[in-house]
Amino acid sequence: QVQLQQSGPGLVKPSQTLSLTCAISGDSVSSNSAAWNWIRQSPSRGLEWLGRTYYRSKWYNDYAVSVKSRITINPDTSKNQFSLQLNSVTPEDTAVYYCSGSYYDILTGYYNFDYWGQGTLVTVSS
Amino acid sequence: AIQLTQSPSSLSASVGDRVTITCRASQGISSALAWYQQKPGKAPKLLIYDASSLESGVPSRFSGSGSGTDFTLTISSLQPEDFATYYCQQFNSYITFGQGTRLEIK
Numbered sequence: 001q002v003q004l005q006q007s008g009p010g011l012v013k014p015s016q017t018l019s020l021t022c023a024i025s026g027d028s029v030s031s032n033s034a035a036w037n038w039i040r041q042s043p044s045r046g047l048e049w050l051g052r053t054y055y056r057s058k059w060y061n062d063y064a065v066s067v068k069s070r071i072t073i074n075p076d077t078s079k080n081q082f083s084l085q086l087n088s089v090t091p092e093d094t095a096v097y098y099c100s101g102s103y104y105d106i107l108t109g110y111y112n113f114d115y116w117g118q119g120t121l122v123t124v125s126s
Numbered sequence: 127a128i129q130l131t132q133s134p135s136s137l138s139a140s141v142g143d144r145v146t147i148t149c150r151a152s153q154g155i156s157s158a159l160a161w162y163q164q165k166p167g168k169a170p171k172l173l174i175y176d177a178s179s180l181e182s183g184v185p186s187r188f189s190g191s192g193s194g195t196d197f198t199l200t201i202s203s204l205q206p207e208d209f210a211t212y213y214c215q216q217f218n219s220y221i222t223f224g225q226g227t228r229l230e231i232k
Contacts (some may be wrong), residue, residue, distance in 0.1 A: 037221075047170070047213060047223035064220065065127065098169055108176040110158055110217055116169035 002026040004099050004117040012093075012124050018086040022099030022117055029075045029082055030055045033104045035111055038073060038084045041119075042095035052102070053082055089124045096121050128152055130214050132224035138232040143204045147227045149197045149214035158218035161190055161199045164226075165210045173212075174199065204229075 008020035020038070027034060035054035041047050051063035053073045063071050072085045086093060096119045102111035129152040139145050149159065157177035162170035172181045174190035177197055187202040201208055209231050214224040 046225050047215075049221035049223070062220070100169075105175070108157070108179070110176060112160065112175045112181070113162075113170075113172055113215070114181075116171075119167075119169055 002101055002115040004101060004115055006097070006099055006117040006120045008120055008122070010121055010123060012089055012122060013126050014090055014124055015088055018084070018089050018093060018097075018122055018124070020084045020097055020099070020120055020122070021081055022083070023079070023081040024101070025080075027101070028077075029080050030077055032056060035102045035104075036073075036075070036082045037100040037102055037113070039098045039100055040093075040095040041098070044092075045095070048095075050084070050086075091124045094122065094124045128155060128216055128219050128222055130216055130222055130224035132212075132214060132227050134227060135225065136228040136230065138230050139204055140232045141204050141206055145201045145204055145229065147199045147212055147229075149192075149199070149224050151195045151197070151216055151218075154194045155216045155218035157193050158216055159190075159192070159197050160215045160217070161188075162213045162215060163208075163210045164213065170213060206231075 003025045005023045012018045035052045037052040038050040051073050053061050053075050070087045075082045098119050099117040100113050101115040102113045131150045133148045159177045161174040164170045173184050173188050178190045189200045211226045211228045213226050
């Protein structure tokens with residue numbers, strides 16, 4: 001059973017960098033069938049997928065267009081975790097942030113978001 | 127980006143009722159759609175994937191249907207634990223979510 005444990009600060013100042021980490025147990029961040037995602041949720045924007053990292057003989061990243069210029073998702077194989085960095089934050093980045101593991105279904109060809117972290121409320125305020 | 131529009135935005139129903147929630151995509155997405163249930167303070171929980179496949183461990187009163195642009199989630203007989211917010215999600219092109227349907231007790 002995969003479990004995801006999030007960590008990181010709940011308060012970030014405007015213009016600074018939001019940094020969160022998601023520790024994986026029950027699987028490897030280098031799994032050839034998983035992708036590791038960050039998703040956020042706010043009353044104004046609803047659920048918003050931010051991006052993912054995954055390993056298929058080499059590392060790949062995909063990012064949402066809305067944050068592409070400000071986001072970095074990195075794997076850390078030594079600690080079996082992955083991280084989110086979001087630069088130049090504004091109050092509009094205030095949200096609950098979730099990490100999620102999605103697994104490739106060979107029958108459908110799609111990724112199922114089976115596992116989620118507990119969520120971290122990040123407030124952007126001075 | 128592909129937009130998903132759910133209807134209704136909120137719904138009041140009673141235990142034992144049959145409930146249907148609709149999700150419409152702004153362009154065809156084949157069957158690349160999932161449904162989630164979310165309760166306050168918790169992460170979303172996967173219910174349905176590939177538009178109509180029931181996730182392991184999810185009660186059979188939940189079902190999904192549709193393909194292309196129009197999809198439905200049906201709960202055949204509401205139970206007290208089903209009162210929550212439901213979201214659709216597409217992954218045909220990047221990943222987007224519907225705005226949610228809040229299911230409340232009448």
